[in-house]
Amino acid sequence: MDLYDVIVLGAGPPGENLAERVRAAGLSVAVVESELAGGECSYWACMPSKALLRPPTALAEARRLAGAREALTGDLDAAAVLGRRDAFAAHWDDSGQVDWIRSTGAEFVRGHGRIDGPCRVIVETPAGVQRLLTARHAVAVCTGSTAALPDLPGLPEALPWTNREGTGAREVPGRLAVVGGGPVAVELAYAWQALGADVTMLVRGGRLLERMEPFAGEHVAEGLREAGVDVRFGVSVGGVRRPDPEGEITLELDDGGQLVANQALFATGRRPRTDDIGLETVGLEPGAWLPVDDTLRVTGVSGDWLYAVGDVNHRALLTHQGKYQARIAGAAIAARAHGGTELDTARWGAHQATADRDAVTQVVFGVPEAAAVGLTVAEAEERGLRVRAVDFDLGRVSGAVLFADDYRGHARMVVDRERGVLVGATFVGPGVSELLHSASVAVVGEVPVERLWHAVPAYPTISEIWLRLLETWRDGEDGGGESGGAG
Ligand SMILES: Cc1cc2nc3c(=O)[nH]c(=O)nc-3n(C[C@H](O)[C@H](O)[C@H](O)COP(=O)(O)OP(=O)(O)OC[C@H]3O[C@@H](n4cnc5c(N)ncnc54)[C@H](O)[C@@H]3O)c2cc1C
Numbered sequence: 001m002d003l004y005d006v007i008v009l010g011a012g013p014p015g016e017n018l019a020e021r022v023r024a025a026g027l028s029v030a031v032v033e034s035e036l037a038g039g040e041c042s043y044w045a046c047m048p049s050k051a052l053l054r055p056p057t058a059l060a061e062a063r064r065l066a067g068a069r070e071a072l073t074g075d076l077d078a079a080a081v082l083g084r085r086d087a088f089a090a091h092w093d094d095s096g097q098v099d100w101i102r103s104t105g106a107e108f109v110r111g112h113g114r115i116d117g118p119c120r121v122i123v124e125t126p127a128g129v130q131r132l133l134t135a136r137h138a139v140a141v142c143t144g145s146t147a148a149l150p151d152l153p154g155l156p157e158a159l160p161w162t163n164r165e166g167t168g169a170r171e172v173p174g175r176l177a178v179v180g181g182g183p184v185a186v187e188l189a190y191a192w193q194a195l196g197a198d199v200t201m202l203v204r205g206g207r208l209l210e211r212m213e214p215f216a217g218e219h220v221a222e223g224l225r226e227a228g229v230d231v232r233f234g235v236s237v238g239g240v241r242r243p244d245p246e247g248e249i250t251l252e253l254d255d256g257g258q259l260v261a262n263q264a265l266f267a268t269g270r271r272p273r274t275d276d277i278g279l280e281t282v283g284l285e286p287g288a289w290l291p292v293d294d295t296l297r298v299t300g301v302s303g304d305w306l307y308a309v310g311d312v313n314h315r316a317l318l319t320h321q322g323k324y325q326a327r328i329a330g331a332a333i334a335a336r337a338h339g340g341t342e343l344d345t346a347r348w349g350a351h352q353a354t355a356d357r358d359a360v361t362q363v364v365f366g367v368p369e370a371a372a373v374g375l376t377v378a379e380a381e382e383r384g385l386r387v388r389a390v391d392f393d394l395g396r397v398s399g400a401v402l403f404a405d406d407y408r409g410h411a412r413m414v415v416d417r418e419r420g421v422l423v424g425a426t427f428v429g430p431g432v433s434e435l436l437h438s439a440s441v442a443v444v445g446e447v448p449v450e451r452l453w454h455a456v457p458a459y460p461t462i463s464e465i466w467l468r469l470l471e472t473w474r475d476g477e478d479g480g481g482e483s484g485g486a487g
């Protein structure tokens with residue numbers, strides 16, 4: 001029997017970070033991984049998708065600049081982009097990440113882990129050997145999520161793409177249907193269109209990126225259309241036919257039409273990887289998301305030993321938010337293990353996950369980029385806050401106009417009227433991703449809006465949007481905020 005202070009099940013970014021955190025606090029830890037250390041993010045999600053997106057984005061941005069545009073002599077080299085993607089996915093070899101885990105002093109155990117009652121994990125190794133690990137203090141489930149496919153006739157036999165093929169494919173399909181309107185659909189539609197596919201997006205709702213402010217999805221839809229993607233709203237898929245798994249795929253649409261393509265990517269959300277991890281041995285339901293308290297401890301399990309971190313708890317399905325949770329959970333596990341320390345579970349406290357509810361950051365890449373932190377107006381109102389949306393056209397900011405000819409974009413800050421602080425911000429436009437952290441600091445720091453006048457953006461950067469937003473805020477509801485110009 002192997003005894004550790006902490007056992008981490010799943011070595012995606014949150015699992016790796018949790019292990020590092022508890023090691024730094026002097027606890028022993030074993031990390032169990034059934035596939036590749038680094039998780040979905042490193043091999044079939046964040047990394048390869050961003051590697052696919054960066055060359056087309058750079059090219060599209062150059063095309064928008066007189067003088068640079070004239071230097072472009074050809075199109076993207078799809079093979080080179082795919083090759084660069086392979087390098088960013090470390091050629092699907094996790095030895096670098098395993099070395100990093102080991103360098104923290106953690107033990108890395110390859111195999112499928114299943115909980116076997118409180119504080120026990122049985123690992124089935126690739127050699128078929130069963131190994132029992134026991135935890136003195138905590139087991140952290142960090143098993144992530146996998147693509148959720150709709151229950152459609154003919155779909156399983158049609159072998160559609162999920163995010164795995166959508167980020168890992170080695171050939172560009174001639175015609176690609178993309179089902180969904182969330183971040184995966186948006187980013188991969190943009191990337192594959194740029195790589196040479198004819199992409200049609202089938203979005204069942206009326207807009208893209210439904211968790212962001214509506215204007216973000218509108219700008220992104222316009223960008224996709226300009227890039228050549230056929231974006232269709234209000235279309236649902238009722239069934240799928242692909243008699244020859246190597247042949248064309250036909251999507252039957254609810255409006256009576258059909259779409260024939262060479263490949264179909266279903267980007268229709270995620271489900272938790274909890275169906276085969278022994279949850280039934282501790283009274284939990286296999287296949288369900290794991291609800292947690294704000295120290296990331298699973299609720300409904302006695303004994304304070306079971307934690308769930310990352311996608312699997314369904315709080316914020318993003319790598320950086322999972323890593324944030326890992327830092328909080330690691331601190332809480334260490335404090336409970338060492339005893340004697342009172343946990344700081346106040347809002348923004350060291351042992352209280354707060355940002356993954358109140359200051360979730362996200363960037364959806366492509367041209368334009370959509371970047372958001374905190375609450376949208378709708379979310380703030382749902383929480384009973386009295387807010388004011390302060391809007392400004394990014395195309396009237398000097399730094400933006402320099403960034404790209406014919407710059408189009410928009411910014412909004414959401415201000416809590418009672419406290420006079422920002423509770424959310426959204427930017428959409430080329431190159432806005434790096435603006436986001438300034439807004440996050442303002443939201444998390446609960447910086448009074450009036451103080452933001454003293455945070456002087458360098459001229460002429462896109463960050464001057466902050467001055468324009470402050471002027472609009474100052475001029476009040478009906479002030480119009482027309483004071484753009486050169487700062
Ligand atoms: C196409 C795509 C693009 C994305 N882009 C971004 C982005 O740009 N930025 C961003 O922040 N987020 C992005 N995300 C989301 C991000 O990938 C996830 O939030 C992140 O991977 C979650 O990390 P995780 O460790 O919780 O889960 P995962 O990354 O899924 O890792 C879980 C790990 O647990 C292992 N595991 C599962 N079950 C067991 C078991 N029983 N025993 C042992 N090991 C097990 C798995 O093999 C896996 O390695 C993207 C997602 C997709 C699909």
Ligand SMILES: NC(=O)c1ccc[n+]([C@@H]2O[C@H](COP(=O)([O-])OP(=O)(O)OC[C@H]3O[C@@H](n4cnc5c(N)ncnc54)[C@H](O)[C@@H]3O)[C@@H](O)[C@H]2O)c1
Nearest residue numbers: 150180181182183184185204267268269317362363364365
């Ligand atoms: N850049 C980033 O940060 C990034 C990029 C990609 C993914 N992610 C994260 O990964 C997670 C998964 O992303 P996603 O886009 O797959 O999921 P999502 O839940 O964000 O979006 C799913 C989309 O599919 C649609 N849909 C769901 N069921 C459907 C059905 N049966 N038929 C047609 N449409 C259907 C939804 O309406 C929605 O538009 C998200 O939480 C996302 O934030 C982040």
